[in-house]
Amino acid sequence: MSEKNKKSIRVKIFGSEYPLRGDSEEFTRQVANYVDSMIDTVHKQIPDQPPLTVSVLSALNxxxxxxxxxxxxxxxxxxxxxxxxxxTQYLDSYLPKPEIGIEESNESISSE
Structure with a gap:
């Protein structure tokens, strides 16, 4: 999808709003929600850390x-x-092999 046709939406991640563009609004929101959820989980584990640390650890996770x-x-x-x-090997071992190949068949037709 061209840049013109991408839908612009606003999402909230870690308390801040971001304008994003994507092919699918639903998919973009799912991704943003996943990132927000991961950041929230990390922040709950280490609430005293600065936002940058929480964001980097979330990105690593x-x-x-x-x-x-x-x-x-x-x-x-x-x-x-x-x-x-x-x-494939099993089937090849049980299927009959053609007696005459396509190339040989074409040669016999053209030589007649």
Whole structure:
């Protein structure tokens, strides 16, 4: 979506309002709510820390979650690729092989 077509919304994160633009208003709000929730959780654990410290620790927590999800997705992808390879090999071992290939078939037609 072009920059013109992105919807502009205002969200509140850690007590401050921010104007944001995104393809989907609902998705942008979900992301903002997640960030606000994470900051609120960290702030409750360390209420005496300055906002910058709370924000940095929240960013680290969010990034840790992201890295864990990426690792999990990669593990699942690798597993599925392995399973697909096994299934393909299994099917290849039981399906009859064509006696004549496409290239050979075309050659015999053109030579006639």
């Amino acid at each position: 969010i990034t840790e979650d992201l890295f864990k999800e990426k690792e999990s997705a990669n593990t699942i992808k690798t597993y599925l690729e392995d399973e697909l390879t096994k299934m």
